Amino acid sequence: MADPWESTMDHAVAIARKAGETSSHVPVCFRFIGEESVAAGESCILSDSPTWIIDPIDGTTNFVHTHLTVTSTLDLQVEFGVVYSCIEDKMFTARRGRGAFCNGEPLQVSQQKAVEQAIVATEFGSDRDPEVVDKIFQSLRNVLCLPVHGVRGAGSAAMNMCLVASGCVEAYYEIGVHVWDVAAASLIVSEAGGVLMDVEGGEVDLMSRRIIAANSKTVAERLVKTIVAFSPPRDDAAPSDRCEDSTHLSARKV
Numbered sequence: 001m002a003d004p005w006e007s008t009m010d011h012a013v014a015i016a017r018k019a020g021e022t023s024s025h026v027p028v029c030f031r032f033i034g035e036e037s038v039a040a041g042e043s044c045i046l047s048d049s050p051t052w053i054i055d056p057i058d059g060t061t062n063f064v065h066t067h068l069t070v071t072s073t074l075d076l077q078v079e080f081g082v083v084y085s086c087i088e089d090k091m092f093t094a095r096r097g098r099g100a101f102c103n104g105e106p107l108q109v110s111q112q113k114a115v116e117q118a119i120v121a122t123e124f125g126s127d128r129d130p131e132v133v134d135k136i137f138q139s140l141r142n143v144l145c146l147p148v149h150g151v152r153g154a155g156s157a158a159m160n161m162c163l164v165a166s167g168c169v170e171a172y173y174e175i176g177v178h179v180w181d182v183a184a185a186s187l188i189v190s191e192a193g194g195v196l197m198d199v200e201g202g203e204v205d206l207m208s209r210r211i212i213a214a215n216s217k218t219v220a221e222r223l224v225k226t227i228v229a230f231s232p233p234r235d236d237a238a239p240s241d242r243c244e245d246s247t248h249l250s251a252r253k254v
């Protein structure tokens with residue numbers, strides 16, 4: 001089998017050359033948005049330049065507690081998405097218009113559209129502000145009482161979305177995620193036939209920190225009616241308007 005990583009990099013370089021209209025003699029110029037670089041004060045703004053969006057460890061709390069799922073995510077904006085679940089040794093990949101795969105096997109979302117038969121994944125997030133926690137619990141109560149068949153959470157936003165792409169769960173929603181948590185997996189979900197939606201309906205905005213990833217518009221729209229929406233500071237807000245999530249501070253002290 002051809003090495004998917006090698007062809008991904010070749011294609012990435014071709015895209016960068018086209019964007020910059022550079023000849024093959026000029027080095028290509030990629031931009032980077034990464035969780036750690038943004039935490040260190042670098043910008044989190046998307047431009048026309050080809051940009052890699054990276055989360056080296058998604059599921060940090062799991063990682064710190066050696067608990068189940070930990071993934072790494074890598075996305076060349078809208079062109080490629082790669083999520084690697086290192087403990088399971090599962091490599092989820094997608095290329096725009098070319099489908100989504102797990103270890104080379106094609107992925108397809110579940111065809112179950114009855115929300116009563118659905119498993120919905122979500123996370124409690126990292127914010128411990130009691131008002132935020134109340135809203136998260138109101139949403140969770142509303143989702144359980146739809147009723148759904150079950151609620152699960154892998155502890156990694158990217159993994160929850162790969163579970164949607166794999167057809168194991170019908171939907172995932174969260175308010176409080178970051179662009180590096182969801183960028184790669186967004187492409188994997190849409191290439192597996194799923195839909196992405198904002199928690200109040202309409203197009204998802206990856207900088208808004210709000211996302212629904214579902215197997216269908218029907219399931220996503222049921223969740224829109226159910227979720228108690230709020231708006232955390234955007235990822236592309238000025239650094240002074242961003243806030244550090246409380247559990248991340250404690251995770252980094254370990």
Ligand SMILES: O=P([O-])([O-])O[C@@H]1[C@@H](O)[C@H](O)[C@@H](O)[C@H](O)[C@@H]1O
Pocket residue numbers: 035055057058059060061123124125126155156157158174176177178181248
């Ligand atoms: O910090 P990190 O482990 O890269 O990413 C985390 C996610 O994977 C987790 O599922 C989510 O609830 C948090 O909002 C956070 O973004």
Ligand SMILES: [Mg+2]
Pocket residue numbers: 055057058059157180181
């Ligand atoms: Mg993450």
Ligand SMILES: [Mg+2]
Pocket residue numbers: 035055056057058059060
């Ligand atoms: Mg991370």
